[in-house]
Amino acid sequence: MNQDLRKVGVVGAGAMGRGIAQVCAAAGCSVQLVDSATDALARAIDSVRDDLSQAVAKGRLSQADADATLSRIEPVSELKQLSGCELVVEAIVEKLEVKQALFKELEAIVPADCILATNTSSLSVTALAAACASPERVAGWHFFNPVTRMRVVEVIQAPRTALEAVQALVSLSKRIGHRAVVTSDSPGFVVNHAGRAFVTEGLKLLAERTAEHQVLDGILRTCAGFRMGPFELLDLTGLDVSVPVMESIHGQYYGDDRYRPVTLARTRLLAGLLGRKTRQGFYSYEGKPAAPPSSPPAGLSDDKASPEVSMWWPVDGPAALPSSITALLPVERRVAQAHEADVLLLAPLDTDLSSAVAELRLDASKVIAIDPVFGSANGVTLMSCPATSAATVDAAQRVFAARSIPSFVIADSPGYVAPRVVACIVNLACEMAQQGIAAPDDIDAAVRLGLGYPFGPLEWGDRLGADRVLQILKGLHATFEDPRYRPSPWLVRRARLSLPLSAPDRLA
Numbered sequence: 001m002n003q004d005l006r007k008v009g010v011v012g013a014g015a016m017g018r019g020i021a022q023v024c025a026a027a028g029c030s031v032q033l034v035d036s037a038t039d040a041l042a043r044a045i046d047s048v049r050d051d052l053s054q055a056v057a058k059g060r061l062s063q064a065d066a067d068a069t070l071s072r073i074e075p076v077s078e079l080k081q082l083s084g085c086e087l088v089v090e091a092i093v094e095k096l097e098v099k100q101a102l103f104k105e106l107e108a109i110v111p112a113d114c115i116l117a118t119n120t121s122s123l124s125v126t127a128l129a130a131a132c133a134s135p136e137r138v139a140g141w142h143f144f145n146p147v148t149r150m151r152v153v154e155v156i157q158a159p160r161t162a163l164e165a166v167q168a169l170v171s172l173s174k175r176i177g178h179r180a181v182v183t184s185d186s187p188g189f190v191v192n193h194a195g196r197a198f199v200t201e202g203l204k205l206l207a208e209r210t211a212e213h214q215v216l217d218g219i220l221r222t223c224a225g226f227r228m229g230p231f232e233l234l235d236l237t238g239l240d241v242s243v244p245v246m247e248s249i250h251g252q253y254y255g256d257d258r259y260r261p262v263t264l265a266r267t268r269l270l271a272g273l274l275g276r277k278t279r280q281g282f283y284s285y286e287g288k289p290a291a292p293p294s295s296p297p298a299g300l301s302d303d304k305a306s307p308e309v310s311m312w313w314p315v316d317g318p319a320a321l322p323s324s325i326t327a328l329l330p331v332e333r334r335v336a337q338a339h340e341a342d343v344l345l346l347a348p349l350d351t352d353l354s355s356a357v358a359e360l361r362l363d364a365s366k367v368i369a370i371d372p373v374f375g376s377a378n379g380v381t382l383m384s385c386p387a388t389s390a391a392t393v394d395a396a397q398r399v400f401a402a403r404s405i406p407s408f409v410i411a412d413s414p415g416y417v418a419p420r421v422v423a424c425i426v427n428l429a430c431e432m433a434q435q436g437i438a439a440p441d442d443i444d445a446a447v448r449l450g451l452g453y454p455f456g457p458l459e460w461g462d463r464l465g466a467d468r469v470l471q472i473l474k475g476l477h478a479t480f481e482d483p484r485y486r487p488s489p490w491l492v493r494r495a496r497l498s499l500p501l502s503a504p505d506r507l508a
């Protein structure tokens, strides 16, 4: 197979096909673009022209380069005109039988060494290849929308895909300026697989009534650094898209509890609360566009009144506060004896607050916990137990409000919100590395570029410390007795050996 692909055919000139055609043409390939709908080609060319003109207007591209790119895209009306292609990429409707029929037809047209690539997001590349006479030439080449701006692409190797086909696609990916991520053919590939934990764990926290959706979103944005929270994301994607994907991946992994969605998502889908597209999802989009709060809904962060609150916190033991948190506190308000304090502040990580209070035999009405991992001057998460009084919550929030630190209040949850969600993300990535779905650095790059998380999940796990991630998961596992939280062997072994999570197996 040709390792320097220059003649590319693209079938399907919709949102994805036109983008793929544009990036290939910009990299110097001659591109032939086909579509079964008569007006689709003209619309695609117009859209590419507009996009290039904008790049010229912003000074990112010269007019000559824009003209050259456009001139390399040839709209063609019939598949048989792709007979000289070295690579044909399909970006047509997401239906297996239709894609299989297309590849069968293409096999009779293109040269024997032409690579057939699919841009499918959810179908089995293996099943698509199996319908072809030469499955070794079939691979996945999965771009993200919009193709010109999302600079990552998954190269999917099915069991019978030739290594040369994968290498040629990786090489072309580099030429078009995309980070290639090589993955085996598995449900969700890398990006959509790695993204499971964020939304499903967010939904689980909501289903447990740990906090309202806007508080959960606020914590994950403000404290953990996600661009948007899971409920903003679900509203953007639409539950009509997200729920079937969640259910499909859960099913494809034979009901593995790590992927288990919660029933409230389907109930909301049935109710038609899809998100932005129906103007009502978790947020309302009636009237002016809804902007989810970036600070807590209680509004206490605006209250600068200096509270006369006496506090006590343990300085050692499993519920002790780390120095990153005590640095945020008025240390002069700390009293020596727990019984003298208005607020007892704990920071357990491997149990919920209720268990920590029972263990320490403290007055449960006065206790409140603070997330020791993701607390900073940007925001803190305060966690009550079922016996915590409203006065304690109010007093604790006032302490932070007086220092202009937003505080989010949640109900008891082992691992709070951000550590719990991030630990699940790290654990899932560890499991993907364990199963060899992709190499550790590819998993990290795919998640950073494809999902926009602040760090790749394995890198994030290393920043937090594998031990700490393991501690959070063990706490979740022990509290809920739910196999969803079982730690991946990749995480357990690397924690035991003090190896980075991003380190590949030495013998691999």
Ligand SMILES: NC(=O)c1ccc[n+]([C@@H]2O[C@H](COP(=O)([O-])OP(=O)(O)OC[C@H]3O[C@@H](n4cnc5c(N)ncnc54)[C@H](O)[C@@H]3O)[C@@H](O)[C@H]2O)c1
Residues within 6 Å of the ligand: 011, 012, 013, 014, 015, 016, 017, 034, 035, 036, 037, 040, 090, 091, 092, 093, 094, 095, 098, 102, 119, 120, 121, 122, 142, 143, 144, 145
């Ligand atoms: N839109 C996304 O965010 C996204 C992201 C990654 C992958 N994908 C995948 O890319 C593919 C295309 O998605 P899209 O969003 O561009 O769809 P789209 O509906 O915008 O475009 C599909 C185009 O394919 C044409 N088409 C359909 N059947 C055809 C056939 N048999 N022969 C020739 N042309 C045909 C249609 O006329 C249409 O112009 C799907 O497999 C989808 O799952 C989509």
